[in-house]
Amino acid sequence: MCTTCGCGIGQTFIAGHALKQPRKPGGVMRYRVHGDGAAHTFQHGALDFGAGAAGTHVPGISQSRMVKIERDILAKNNDYAAENRDYFSTHGIFALNLVSSPGSGKTTLLVKTIAALHGTLPITVIEGDQQTDNDAARIRAAGAPALQINTGKGCHLDAYMVGQAIQQLGLQDESLLLIENVGNLVCPASFDLGEAHKVVILSVTEGEDKPLKYPDMFRAADLMLLNKCDLLTYLEFDAGLAVDYARRINPTLKVIRISASSGEGMAEWLDWIAKGCHNAVAAVQRTAEPKVLLE
Amino acid sequence: MHEMSLAESVLQIIEDTARKQGYTRVKKVWLEIGQLACVEQESLRFCFDVVMRDSVAHQARLEIIEMAGQGHCAKCLIEMPIAALYEACPKCGSYEIQVTGGDEMRVKELEVE
Numbered sequence: 001m002c003t004t005c006g007c008g009i010g011q012t013f014i015a016g017h018a019l020k021q022p023r024k025p026g027g028v029m030r031y032r033v034h035g036d037g038a039a040h041t042f043q044h045g046a047l048d049f050g051a052g053a054a055g056t057h058v059p060g061i062s063q064s065r066m067v068k069i070e071r072d073i074l075a076k077n078n079d080y081a082a083e084n085r086d087y088f089s090t091h092g093i094f095a096l097n098l099v100s101s102p103g104s105g106k107t108t109l110l111v112k113t114i115a116a117l118h119g120t121l122p123i124t125v126i127e128g129d130q131q132t133d134n135d136a137a138r139i140r141a142a143g144a145p146a147l148q149i150n151t152g153k154g155c156h157l158d159a160y161m162v163g164q165a166i167q168q169l170g171l172q173d174e175s176l177l178l179i180e181n182v183g184n185l186v187c188p189a190s191f192d193l194g195e196a197h198k199v200v201i202l203s204v205t206e207g208e209d210k211p212l213k214y215p216d217m218f219r220a221a222d223l224m225l226l227n228k229c230d231l232l233t234y235l236e237f238d239a240g241l242a243v244d245y246a247r248r249i250n251p252t253l254k255v256i257r258i259s260a261s262s263g264e265g266m267a268e269w270l271d272w273i274a275k276g277c278h279n280a281v282a283a284v285q286r287t288a289e290p291k292v293l294l295e
Numbered sequence: 296m297h298e299m300s301l302a303e304s305v306l307q308i309i310e311d312t313a314r315k316q317g318y319t320r321v322k323k324v325w326l327e328i329g330q331l332a333c334v335e336q337e338s339l340r341f342c343f344d345v346v347m348r349d350s351v352a353h354q355a356r357l358e359i360i361e362m363a364g365q366g367h368c369a370k371c372l373i374e375m376p377i378a379a380l381y382e383a384c385p386k387c388g389s390y391e392i393q394v395t396g397g398d399e400m401r402v403k404e405l406e407v408e
């Protein structure tokens with residue numbers, strides 16, 4: 001266990017194996033960077049810096065030398081994301097990362113989705129917010145286990161936090177994992193969590209040109225839910241234009257117009273989820289040649 | 296403000312490499328940042344100075360090498376420079392542009408002792 005904050009870091013990580021950690025369903029997880037600035041490292045997450053050309057001397061500077069690094073700044077996050085993704089794919093878990101600006105209706109949509117899918121498959125939710133347990137409480141009230149991650153000053157979830165959260169939650173095989181990211185249309189775009197898809201939610205009260213103003217998120221997403229369509233009659237929002245703008249950034253973006261309040265478009269969204277879950281399970285069965293389960 | 300996380304990731308990479316390469320002080324850090332990467336350079340510089348404080352890279356100079364945006368048109372198959380993700384192809388007007396360069400964020404090299 002980490003001696004600085006007791007967060008359980010340094011223990012064995014997932015990498016496709018069943019976990020043996022105590023589970024605390026419905027707990028609250030607080031994430032903070034260590035005071036000493038040191039990184040948490042996992043034993044098997046060995047880093048490879050390509051054994052760069054160290055030792056090259058800078059002419060005229062006696063003691064100095066150049067060290068080649070050539071490493072992606074987000075490489076570590078991407079390593080954690082790959083481990084999460086590996087875990088999801090070996091367990092038939094369909095994981096979605098819901099991203100949007102604050103207040104677009106993510107939690108409302110999740111609550112309605114949980115109600116609609118009740119009894120058809122296990123659903124777990126990870127809630128990311130800077131502060132409060134409110135959203136996780138709303139999800140639990142809707143009948144699904146939820147874990148709240150409070151990022152403090154952090155403006156996004158990262159793959160490491162999600163890895164810790166899935167250890168605590170103890171996900172069921174062949175289930176649906178919904179991750180509600182921190183409400184922020186910028187930063188979460190850069191951080192892969194290991195999800196199957198990013199789903200960007202744009203509500204019709206936000207203006208048509210959001211995709212042009214915040215292109216990275218719309219480029220990173222595979223599905224856009226245009227939410228609060230029940231309000232279209234009261235607004236001068238051109239839904240067609242919003243979709244056009246989004247497709248300028250991402251020509252293959254799938255779009256569903258919905259209203260979490262009225263239920264419009266929900267059937268198509270639920271159908272899209274059902275297909276994703278089905279494919280996630282089918283992929284496990286395809287790779288399930290005679291294999292020994294590592295416990 | 297994910298620039299703070301980016302600066303922390305840069306420090307992680309520097310510290311991990313320090314263990315392997317046995318240096319105790321970093322004087323200069325070269326980053327390659329693409330024009331299309333989701334990074335605010337001024338903000339990154341500010342966060343860099345804050346994060347490196349009292350570390351092996353205390354007061355290290357930050358050099359940012361800007362990488363130009365490059366795109367490929369899926370319709371007419373030309374390569375073109377692009378300055379933003381929403382630009383249309385200058386030849387055919389299509390928005391089906393694949394980014395082929397300029398979205399990188401890399402730690403390139405260090406000057407150490």
Ligand SMILES: Nc1nc2c(ncn2[C@@H]2O[C@H](COP(=O)(O)OP(=O)(O)OP(=O)(O)O)[C@@H](O)[C@H]2O)c(=O)[nH]1
Pocket residue numbers: 100101102103104105106107108109135182183227228229230231258259260261262
């Ligand atoms: N009219 C209308 N209102 C909606 C709809 N969906 C959500 N809302 C309202 O929008 C407000 C914000 O909804 P939330 O579900 O909390 O939004 P969120 O994206 O989870 O917000 P954060 O987690 O704070 O970023 C609430 O008052 C909801 O009732 C919708 O489809 N139509």
Ligand SMILES: [Mg+2]
Pocket residue numbers: 106107108135180
């Ligand atoms: Mg919410």
Ligand SMILES: [Zn+2]
Pocket residue numbers: 368369370371372373384385386387388389
């Ligand atoms: Zn073209």
